[in-house]
Amino acid sequence: MRIDWGPGGTGPGTAILGDLEGRRVLDLGCGGARHAAHLARDHGALVDAVDSSPTQIERARTRYAQLRGLNVVLADAVDHLHTAAPYDVIYSVHSLPYIAPHRLLLALATGLKPGGRLCFTVLHTNSYGDGPSTALVPRPETLRLAGGSELTVQMWVC
Incomplete structure (x- = not known):
């Protein structure tokens, strides 16, 4: 299993996130939480997987309810960042363009620990x-x- 940052399995995989063992990680716009589950299971990360879609969160909770190190959260990303303790790593695969930048950028800046990593992908075109x-x-x-x-x-x- 690897994180597909781009189309057709392209991108740097999980290596770009650094050593995740025991680190607090946030997956913004987790969808079904497949990537978050991989990081918790195979890399020892403590992952909060956040999505605002009740359907996606239900799918993730059904599939990964017993997975140690994974916390699946139904929430608005910005609201979550305002209430959660800062993270060592925040990442998002194709989800950031759905959040207004004037809301998101400050929340990301305060939601990431000093020296933490922010990794994300965005689509270059719409549908x-x-x-x-x-x-x-x-x-x-x-x-x-x-x-x-x-x-x-x-x-x-x-």
Whole structure:
């Protein structure tokens, strides 16, 4: 198992996160918590996996309820960062563009311990193929859900 930072399994894997044994780690926008479970199980990290989707959190809790070192949290990412103790490592795979940067950046700065690591990926285009914008405003993004339905959300691609 490895973290897929980009399409087709590209990217640096878990090595970019550093030594995780016993470290507090935050997975922002964890989805089904697959990466968070890998870090807790195979790297000895103490992982808080946070997502604002009740469905994703239910999936993660069902799959990994007994996994030591993994705490699955239903919460807004920024609200969680304001109430949690600072982390040694914060990472996010394709989730940061869904959070308004004016809310997120300060929360990340205070949610990370001095000398901690922040690692994340962002998409360079939206589902319509539109690249980054010169304006700092959200735009609609369509997420395709299991079962074929779609959900429109706001995405920041700057």
